[in-house]
Amino acid sequence: MLISSTSKPFLSAASLRLLSRTHRRSLTCSAHRLVAHPPDLVRWVRREGGSVHPNLTIGDHSDFGLGVVSTDGIPAGSELINLPSHLPLRWNHPVGRTSDGAYAVLTKLAEQVPEELWSMRLGLRLLQERANVDSFWWPYMSNLPETFSVPIFFSGEDIKNLQYIPLLHQINKRCRFLIEFEKQVKAVLKDVSPKDHPFGGQDVKSGSLGWAMSAVSSRAFRLHGKALPDGRHDEVPMLLPLIDMCNHSFTPNASIVQERDATSPNMSVKVVAKKEIEQNTPVTLNYGCLSNDFFMLDYGFVVPSNPYDQVELRYDDSLLDAASMAAGVSSPSFSSPAIWQQEILSKLNLLGDNALLKVTLGGPELVDGRLLAALRVLISSDMESVQKQSLDTLMVLGDEEPPLGATVEAAALRTVLALCVISLEHFPTKIMQDELVLKTDVSLATQLAVQFRMQKKLLLVDVTRKLSQRVKMLPKEKSTA
Numbered sequence: 001m002l003i004s005s006t007s008k009p010f011l012s013a014a015s016l017r018l019l020s021r022t023h024r025r026s027l028t029c030s031a032h033r034l035v036a037h038p039p040d041l042v043r044w045v046r047r048e049g050g051s052v053h054p055n056l057t058i059g060d061h062s063d064f065g066l067g068v069v070s071t072d073g074i075p076a077g078s079e080l081i082n083l084p085s086h087l088p089l090r091w092n093h094p095v096g097r098t099s100d101g102a103y104a105v106l107t108k109l110a111e112q113v114p115e116e117l118w119s120m121r122l123g124l125r126l127l128q129e130r131a132n133v134d135s136f137w138w139p140y141m142s143n144l145p146e147t148f149s150v151p152i153f154f155s156g157e158d159i160k161n162l163q164y165i166p167l168l169h170q171i172n173k174r175c176r177f178l179i180e181f182e183k184q185v186k187a188v189l190k191d192v193s194p195k196d197h198p199f200g201g202q203d204v205k206s207g208s209l210g211w212a213m214s215a216v217s218s219r220a221f222r223l224h225g226k227a228l229p230d231g232r233h234d235e236v237p238m239l240l241p242l243i244d245m246c247n248h249s250f251t252p253n254a255s256i257v258q259e260r261d262a263t264s265p266n267m268s269v270k271v272v273a274k275k276e277i278e279q280n281t282p283v284t285l286n287y288g289c290l291s292n293d294f295f296m297l298d299y300g301f302v303v304p305s306n307p308y309d310q311v312e313l314r315y316d317d318s319l320l321d322a323a324s325m326a327a328g329v330s331s332p333s334f335s336s337p338a339i340w341q342q343e344i345l346s347k348l349n350l351l352g353d354n355a356l357l358k359v360t361l362g363g364p365e366l367v368d369g370r371l372l373a374a375l376r377v378l379i380s381s382d383m384e385s386v387q388k389q390s391l392d393t394l395m396v397l398g399d400e401e402p403p404l405g406a407t408v409e410a411a412a413l414r415t416v417l418a419l420c421v422i423s424l425e426h427f428p429t430k431i432m433q434d435e436l437v438l439k440t441d442v443s444l445a446t447q448l449a450v451q452f453r454m455q456k457k458l459l460l461v462d463v464t465r466k467l468s469q470r471v472k473m474l475p476k477e478k479s480t481a
């Protein structure tokens, strides 16, 4: 490793497998910061022109790591934190002492990152600052966690412990990307002159790239950029010092307010109390109405009983045939739909060359609207009454009369119930076994993986319970299909 005198060395981690078996619950990864005794972040924000409410400090927030906590009561509507535009760390910020050459190299690297991994792009910028001993943001960066609990750092065993293929697929994709990107970065940097080297001459390994990508995915906020012709604004991801110490809640006591768009030199980002905050209360923000897949992949935690969590399924004729058979639904045309049924399936984008076959259970909808409409249509043999209904009506699981009558509804819901049972059976362990594992002394990664899969199963049980209630409420004599 080439370390120039003007750069801070990166983590020595050459491998992505950073979380070892010795990481126990009490040692949440956020307890360890980049340096042992980082500077006081609140003082730094104030010194650099930001403001922080006098009744706030950084403290422990139980299993969530560090958090912003009130030392005394704070009235609703109070401004808690205010960052002027030079404090956030973002891609297009004036690059300080770094030459334009380095910026051009960084841009070239960022162009090789797929759009969906935007966190790696800003991560490159973070690594650039991390390599610079004179970085304005060093007091901020030194307060960042040394490691993250996102699954790209899990052992192979713990990735398997997640027991959920869609997430495994995403993790593999990210790990493969990081390994490939390390090679691309090396190839680009090999001919770069020292003065244009964005990382002060240092090699960048996949472990450092993963650290930076995780720092951004778990802490960056997407703010409003310039106005687009359609009236919306483009999104500009930024790391917001101190604001990113606030933990997540779906019922937060604070929210972020942005004044002026990100192109304005007078932009500011504030955290404002939505309600009165009592003494010793963590200040929380809503990171978004996200499924546990996103919380796990980007943030490294799982929200218990998450109302936005879902289980993904593939819309598949043979799976539906198996489910309807298990549900005792007589002769639906899943594998051989009539032409009029095929037309509706195409409109639902469940049939055809570019069909989108991913459907979901759980979340606010309970049953994916497209799946529900398809089941209703395929179970009904009455073309006329189906064609009287709009697609939107067929897709809604409402409290009104079911659109195709109680008999079809009961058969459709029973088929979904059978899908829940089949999905539950696909998990190699039962909820009770997961609970037992969580009572033992296992690593943080194992705990997270087991919590994640257990929440998916609890979600399926919850959907089963709610759908069974709906079937029971349907008129009795018509509820057999």
Ligand SMILES: C[S@@+](CC[C@H](N)C(=O)[O-])C[C@H]1O[C@@H](n2cnc3c(N)ncnc32)[C@H](O)[C@@H]1O
Binding pocket: 030, 031, 063, 064, 065, 066, 067, 145, 149, 218, 219, 244, 245, 246, 247, 248, 249, 298, 299, 300, 301, 302
């Ligand atoms: C934006 S940072 C918040 C500050 C962080 N706790 C720290 O110690 O630096 C987000 C990280 O905090 C933790 N976190 C935030 N909200 C959480 C929650 N509701 N449950 C569990 N962990 C949470 C996760 O580790 C997440 O990746």
